[in-house]
Amino acid sequence: MKWIKEIVLKFGLILFGIAVYNTIWTLTNTREKVEYEPIHNLHFDNTVLKNFDQKKLEEVIAEMKETKTKLERLEEKFQNLSARVQKPYPDIKYLNYHNKKRILVTGGGGFVGSHLVDRLMYEGHEVTVVDNFFTGVKYNIEHWIGHNNFEIIHQDIVNPLFVEVDEIYHLASPASPPHYMFNPVKTIKTNTIGTINMLGLAKRVGAKILIASTSEVYGDPEVHPQPETYWGHVNPIGPRACYDEGKRVSETLSYAYAKQEKVSVRVARIFNTYGPRMNLKDGRVVSNFILQALKNETLTVYGNGKQTRSFQYVSDLVDGLIALMNSNYTMPVNLGNPQEHTITEFAVIIRKLVGGNNKIEMVNAVEDDPQRRKPDITRAVTFLNWKPKVPLKIGLEKTIKYFKEELIRQHIHPII
Ligand SMILES: NC(=O)c1ccc[n+]([C@@H]2O[C@H](COP(=O)([O-])OP(=O)(O)OC[C@H]3O[C@@H](n4cnc5c(N)ncnc54)[C@H](O)[C@@H]3O)[C@@H](O)[C@H]2O)c1
Numbered sequence: 550m551k552w553i554k555e556i557v558l559k560f561g562l563i564l565f566g567i568a569v570y571n572t573i574w575t576l577t578n579t580r581e582k583v584e585y586e587p588i589h590n591l592h593f594d595n596t597v598l599k600n601f602d603q604k605k606l607e608e609v610i611a612e613m614k615e616t617k618t619k620l621e622r623l624e625e626k627f628q629n630l631s632a633r634v635q636k637p638y639p640d641i642k643y644l645n646y647h648n649k650k651r652i653l654v655t656g657g658g659g660f661v662g663s664h665l666v667d668r669l670m671y672e673g674h675e676v677t678v679v680d681n682f683f684t685g686v687k688y689n690i691e692h693w694i695g696h697n698n699f700e701i702i703h704q705d706i707v708n709p710l711f712v713e714v715d716e717i718y719h720l721a722s723p724a725s726p727p728h729y730m731f732n733p734v735k736t737i738k739t740n741t742i743g744t745i746n747m748l749g750l751a752k753r754v755g756a757k758i759l760i761a762s763t764s765e766v767y768g769d770p771e772v773h774p775q776p777e778t779y780w781g782h783v784n785p786i787g788p789r790a791c792y793d794e795g796k797r798v799s800e801t802l803s804y805a806y807a808k809q810e811k812v813s814v815r816v817a818r819i820f821n822t823y824g825p826r827m828n829l830k831d832g833r834v835v836s837n838f839i840l841q842a843l844k845n846e847t848l849t850v851y852g853n854g855k856q857t858r859s860f861q862y863v864s865d866l867v868d869g870l871i872a873l874m875n876s877n878y879t880m881p882v883n884l885g886n887p888q889e890h891t892i893t894e895f896a897v898i899i900r901k902l903v904g905g906n907n908k909i910e911m912v913n914a915v916e917d918d919p920q921r922r923k924p925d926i927t928r929a930v931t932f933l934n935w936k937p938k939v940p941l942k943i944g945l946e947k948t949i950k951y952f953k954e955e956l957i958r959q960h961i962h963p964i965i
């Protein structure tokens with residue numbers, strides 16, 4: 550029986566040992582979990598998360614600033630590069646050596662001149678522009694800068710010019726009243742000394758020359774419509790005389806050079822012309838009305854509004870100038886659109902096309918403002934087979950579109 554007692558005692562001891570081990574193990578593990586894990590984790594998460602947010606935010610902000618600077622530098626580099634990259638030129642015709650002419654356009658940076666330059670370039674000729682950029686801008690002809698067929702000479706035509714050319718289109722002269730009245734003496738010099746310089750050049754190099762004269766040589770006409778045979782009605786000491794008389798002398802000089810020096814001359818008497826690239830601030834009827842309509846201002850009509858004008862679109866004029874240069878006709882030729890409107894009618898037409906409902910107001914008449922203007926274009930039709938083609942509505946729509954774009958480009962946003 551003793552051995553049975555010993556076995557039970559030993560078995561009891563083993564069981565006790567297991568129980569103690571279990572208790573210790575459970576206690577140890579439980580303590581570890583309760584005391585260490587949850588508390589540690591909680592503590593870690595809070596501080597790291599806090600530190601992480603603060604630091605990360607600062608890092609992200611710094612990174613964004615750096616990226617912004619990098620982007621700005623890239624943008625600048627891109628702009629510099631794109632300025633250096635050659636833009637494609639408009640397509641031009643190929644002309645062989647015999648048909649290609651060297652043509653000088655004085656005043657080629659101006660409204661009419663730049664359209665003429667475009668046409669001559671498209672035809673494949675070599676074109677040289679001379680301009681002092683008094684009223685013209687390089688922007689009008691910048692699409693040709695660098696082209697093999699194109700050259701600009703920044704010069705005042707009152708100073709002599711030495712170039713070798715076959716034809717000269719002499720357009721350099723301020724054309725709108727505020728511009729030619731700005732410096733009347735200079736206007737006279739440009740149309741007299743400047744014209745002598747160009748006629749002298751034509752004589753020296755044997756070039757044909759076309760002079761851009763004006764309907765202003767008829768003054769305030771007593772004959773209506775005005776044929777080229779009409780001698781005009783000009784006030785020689787009025788505010789417009791610097792231009793009117795300047796152009797009359799220009800014509801006189803041309804025929805003197807033709808008679809005495811055998812220079813081949815063409816004289817275009819240009820009537821009011823409008824179209825894209827007109828100087829926005831030239832103070833003439835079309836530009837004034839379009840600007841006022843676009844800015845939703847009152848349309849101002851000088852005088853009673855019954856005075857008439859006829860306006861031709863610039864592409865028609867360019868056709869006429871080239872036809873005249875290429876013809877054998879040497880007497881003055883009127884280039885204009887005989888469709889006549891009163892100034893008030895123009896105001897109404899432009900207001901309607903722009904789409905506003907502006908007031909039209911009559912203000913004091915301008916001194917020496919011609920009452921009627923309408924070309925007799927029989928000569929142009931007979932000798933040049935030319936007549937204007939572009940209807941007023943189409944031409945005005947194109948001009949209004951240009952004015953809107955130009956106002957935006959110059960950061961003067963149109964209201965309509
Ligand atoms: N636009 C018209 O309705 C109209 C009507 C009749 C006649 N014209 C004649 O057509 C020609 C062109 O007129 P536009 O409307 O294009 O005028 P514009 O003022 O837009 O262009 C004249 C150009 O001649 C330049 N110029 C002026 N004086 C100069 C000088 N001393 N030296 C060099 N360049 C000079 C100007 O900078 C400008 O580029 C002018 O001779 C003008 O008398 C125009």
